[in-house]
Amino acid sequence: MIIKFIPQIRLLGPSLPATGFTTMKPVSTICLHGSIPVLNRVFPFKLKFFGLSPGSNGRHSVRSLSTRPSRPRSGASSKFTPKIRGDVRASKSLIEDEAELSDWVGELRADSFRVRLTSEDEELDADRECNRVRSRDRNRSGVPVKKRRESEFENFRDSSKRESRGRLGDSVSRNARFSKRFDSELEDEDSDDDDDDEGESYSSRKTRDVKRESKKVDSRKGKRNERDLDSRNTRSGSRNNLGRKSNFSEEEDSGANEEKRSWKMKGAQNFLSEEDSDITDDDDDYGILRKNASSALGLEKGVNQTGSPISSQAKSDSYLSETRFDQISISPLSLKGIKDAGYEKMTVVQEATLPAILKGKDVLAKAKTGTGKTVAFLLPSIEIVSKLPPVDRDVKWPPIHVLVICPTRELATQAASEAKTLLKYHPSIGVQVVIGGTRLALEQKKLQANPCQILVATPGRLRDHLENTAGFATKLMGVKVLVLDEADRLLDMGFRKDIERIIAAVPKQRQTLLFSATVPEEVHQICHIALRRDHEFINTVQEGTGDTHSQVRQMHMVAPLDKHFSLLYVLLKEHIADDVDYKVLVFCTTAMVTKLVSDVLRELSLNVREIHSRKSQSYRTKVSDEFRKSKSLILVTSDVSARGVDYPDVTLVIQVGIPSDRQQYIHRLGRTGRKGKEGQGILLLAPWEEHFLSSIKDLPITKAPLPSLDPETTKKVGRALSHVEMKAKESAYQAWLGYYNSDKNVGKDKYRLVELANEFSRSMGLDNPPAIPKLVLSKMGLRNVPGLRAK
Numbered sequence: 001m002i003i004k005f006i007p008q009i010r011l012l013g014p015s016l017p018a019t020g021f022t023t024m025k026p027v028s029t030i031c032l033h034g035s036i037p038v039l040n041r042v043f044p045f046k047l048k049f050f051g052l053s054p055g056s057n058g059r060h061s062v063r064s065l066s067t068r069p070s071r072p073r074s075g076a077s078s079k080f081t082p083k084i085r086g087d088v089r090a091s092k093s094l095i096e097d098e099a100e101l102s103d104w105v106g107e108l109r110a111d112s113f114r115v116r117l118t119s120e121d122e123e124l125d126a127d128r129e130c131n132r133v134r135s136r137d138r139n140r141s142g143v144p145v146k147k148r149r150e151s152e153f154e155n156f157r158d159s160s161k162r163e164s165r166g167r168l169g170d171s172v173s174r175n176a177r178f179s180k181r182f183d184s185e186l187e188d189e190d191s192d193d194d195d196d197d198e199g200e201s202y203s204s205r206k207t208r209d210v211k212r213e214s215k216k217v218d219s220r221k222g223k224r225n226e227r228d229l230d231s232r233n234t235r236s237g238s239r240n241n242l243g244r245k246s247n248f249s250e251e252e253d254s255g256a257n258e259e260k261r262s263w264k265m266k267g268a269q270n271f272l273s274e275e276d277s278d279i280t281d282d283d284d285d286y287g288i289l290r291k292n293a294s295s296a297l298g299l300e301k302g303v304n305q306t307g308s309p310i311s312s313q314a315k316s317d318s319y320l321s322e323t324r325f326d327q328i329s330i331s332p333l334s335l336k337g338i339k340d341a342g343y344e345k346m347t348v349v350q351e352a353t354l355p356a357i358l359k360g361k362d363v364l365a366k367a368k369t370g371t372g373k374t375v376a377f378l379l380p381s382i383e384i385v386s387k388l389p390p391v392d393r394d395v396k397w398p399p400i401h402v403l404v405i406c407p408t409r410e411l412a413t414q415a416a417s418e419a420k421t422l423l424k425y426h427p428s429i430g431v432q433v434v435i436g437g438t439r440l441a442l443e444q445k446k447l448q449a450n451p452c453q454i455l456v457a458t459p460g461r462l463r464d465h466l467e468n469t470a471g472f473a474t475k476l477m478g479v480k481v482l483v484l485d486e487a488d489r490l491l492d493m494g495f496r497k498d499i500e501r502i503i504a505a506v507p508k509q510r511q512t513l514l515f516s517a518t519v520p521e522e523v524h525q526i527c528h529i530a531l532r533r534d535h536e537f538i539n540t541v542q543e544g545t546g547d548t549h550s551q552v553r554q555m556h557m558v559a560p561l562d563k564h565f566s567l568l569y570v571l572l573k574e575h576i577a578d579d580v581d582y583k584v585l586v587f588c589t590t591a592m593v594t595k596l597v598s599d600v601l602r603e604l605s606l607n608v609r610e611i612h613s614r615k616s617q618s619y620r621t622k623v624s625d626e627f628r629k630s631k632s633l634i635l636v637t638s639d640v641s642a643r644g645v646d647y648p649d650v651t652l653v654i655q656v657g658i659p660s661d662r663q664q665y666i667h668r669l670g671r672t673g674r675k676g677k678e679g680q681g682i683l684l685l686a687p688w689e690e691h692f693l694s695s696i697k698d699l700p701i702t703k704a705p706l707p708s709l710d711p712e713t714t715k716k717v718g719r720a721l722s723h724v725e726m727k728a729k730e731s732a733y734q735a736w737l738g739y740y741n742s743d744k745n746v747g748k749d750k751y752r753l754v755e756l757a758n759e760f761s762r763s764m765g766l767d768n769p770p771a772i773p774k775l776v777l778s779k780m781g782l783r784n785v786p787g788l789r790a791k
């Protein structure tokens with residue numbers, strides 16, 4: 001463990017006038033190599049103190065330390081068996097619909113209610129799993145992994161140092177649907193959503209074909225195989241059982257039920273002209289780099305004895321640093337792109353991570369929502385690509401140099417779009433996006449025809465290409481930088497297998513960047529799947545501010561379920577009355593509950609759109625684009641919108657029902673208060689959901705009084721509910737039951753669960769709870785629970 005306090009140094013960026021020295025002042029620099037999990041258990045307080053958590057008193061603190069356990073990194077991912085200590089919640093998200101429920105139910109045991117399902121759309125491809133082929137052998141070199149890595153790293157470092165010589169220091173400021181997956185609903189979805197969308201029609205057709213095929217196989221192979229095959233071909237299901245799969249390793253192992261879901265900073269070394277520092281030790285180098293970055297974060301105001309930065313709270317939420325992009329030695333082409341994008345100053349996370357990235361370090365970065373993490377990993381990646389020698393035109397499979405993985409389609413599309421913006425003046429560098437819900441063949445053609453040094457992908461579709469696209473595996477051999485956006489989500493059980501497969505397909509000699517607004521302890525324990533031992537953990541979240549923005553007012557309300565629809569309506573009406581430019585996101589627990597809520601609000605004449613995994617990709621894209629540009633609009637959404645999606649100027653985020661976990665709460669809330677703007681968040685819970693509050697007790701969330709409900713409003717909402725079609729209510733009821741069955745607090749008492757589900761049913765205006773197929777009940781472990789109706 002190295003703890004350093006870095007002395008003041010001075011920097012001169014080449015773009016600055018000769019007299020324009022930037023003064024870099026003291027900042028705390030703390031390095032803990034390879035021993036955090038153990039230390040954290042033994043000395044939790046001490047670790048917090050030294051920087052595993054953000055520092056106190058300060059403005060944005062930058063913590064750089066290695067969090068990787070000090071054991072050798074496993075070679076091929078297939079050999080990797082994660083040993084995760086502690087209570088790692090595998091799946092983060094929600095049941096999106098019956099499909100998800102069925103998939104999930106397929107995995108359930110009567111006593112299982114450990115982990116919440118995942119649903120976040122993420123990128124299911126109906127056509128994906130049926131085409132799987134065996135993994136290719138990725139042992140591409142006879143050189144031992146460790147040696148290769150060391151050699152590469154040495155080379156990188158040496159060349160970087162060579163590069164820095166002769167230059168004055170540049171300023172751096174960087175889840176089968178078991179048999180009945182309601183075929184009719186699949187068809188309904190096709191017709192409802194987007195008949196005009198070729199891609200979706202294709203996908204849906206394929207889904208149906210696959211389902212038919214599954215049924216044939218089922219008749220031959222029996223029920224279990226039916227479930228497995230269906231699960232593999234479910235449009236949005238397999239991901240949803242991911243969390244639980246960790247609990248049912250036999251099925252997981254079978255595979256049939258496979259889990260779904262020039263800054264020429266010329267190296268940050270430019271800070272290190274030999275005149276600037278006589279520190280040659282690698283750690284010391286990094287210390288200085290961090291110091292420089294931290295200086296521009298405003299940490300120069302001083303450090304206390306613990307190394308915690310001292311500065312004012314008032315500035316703590318300033319997401320911008322003091323460093324302008326034109327003050328750093330960035331390639332003129334990138335700079336032009338940045339200027340066109342309207343960015344002038346670097347954000348804190350951009351400034352803090354860029355030096356380490358350009359120096360070739362693996363980075364795990366944590367920064368609050370909406371603070372520019374996308375540019376933080378894209379810009380240095382572009383710089384790295386721009387410095388690579390051009391690829392010979394005759395090369396049959398030109399390499400992909402940068403691979404960015406995102407958990408959702410929306411997020412991948414958004415990241416690719418940001419990359420295109422930054423690449424505006426880099427004509428020779430191409431970016432492409434491959435995501436589920438679109439035609440594989442079309443993507444294959446595009447990949448073939450257009451340059452693609454930077455590829456942004458969702459995990460499932462990337463695996464598809466890896467296994468089904470000629471030459472794709474060869475192209476991936478060129479990857480120099482691997483980025484996992486929303487890293488904690490990608491590393492949880494929901495995506496773990498896909499990620500391990502992808503990691504096995506890219507060179508070991510690469511740089512890996514993990515970014516997220518939430519980095520729970522479990523991520524520190526498992527990040528070695530992707531990161532090198534000497535990676536840096538760069539945390540720009542200061543202690544005391546929590547992981548949310550102080551300018552976002554957070555409230556929770558606790559009310560009986562039968563009041564939720566009316567309360568939601570009143571809250572929205574009040575907000576609309578307060579702000580003509582309202583832009584509201586309403587998060588619901590599952591896709592089908594999302595549909596129900598949006599149906600009700602539409603009946604109440606509110607300006608509403610809905611987005612969830614049961615909608616076609618083209619519909620989702622259309623609605624997402626509309627919401628991005630609009631004002632005076634309410635978007636009712638499942639967790640497909642929880643992470644990363646950058647909707648500007650969202651004025652209010654309402655979360656109805658318990659979020660899947662703390663991280664999801666934070667990410668959902670993070671759709672507002674972006675880029676330093678103000679926002680508001682309301683969490684609406686039923687009394688028996690209050691236990692969730694303990695997981696966010698460190699956040700500045702206060703209890704709000706319930707708005708009064710006059711009888712007229714209640715009647716109006718009741719009328720609106722009566723106009724919502726029965727099928728929507730039935731679907732919502734079943735999805736609701738599945739979702740809460742997976743909540744360890746609510747689901748552990750099945751009798752109570754059913755009572756609550758029936759309360760939900762009454763809240764929809766139903767006298768009797770909808771009947772549920774016996775098989776579903778059985779799979780949920782609810783077969784003979786009183787109060788449920790079976791069909």
Ligand SMILES: Nc1ncnc2c1ncn2[C@@H]1O[C@H](COP(=O)(O)OP(=O)(O)OP(=O)(O)O)[C@@H](O)[C@H]1O
Pocket residue numbers: 342343344345346347350367368369370371372373374375516517643644645646670671674675
């Ligand atoms: N240097 C900058 N100056 C101004 N705006 C910026 C800068 N960098 C990025 N942005 C903008 O900030 C917004 C938020 O960026 P981004 O979506 O990357 O945030 P994020 O930190 O990834 O958020 P989340 O955690 O929710 O995914 C985007 O609109 C982006 O264009």
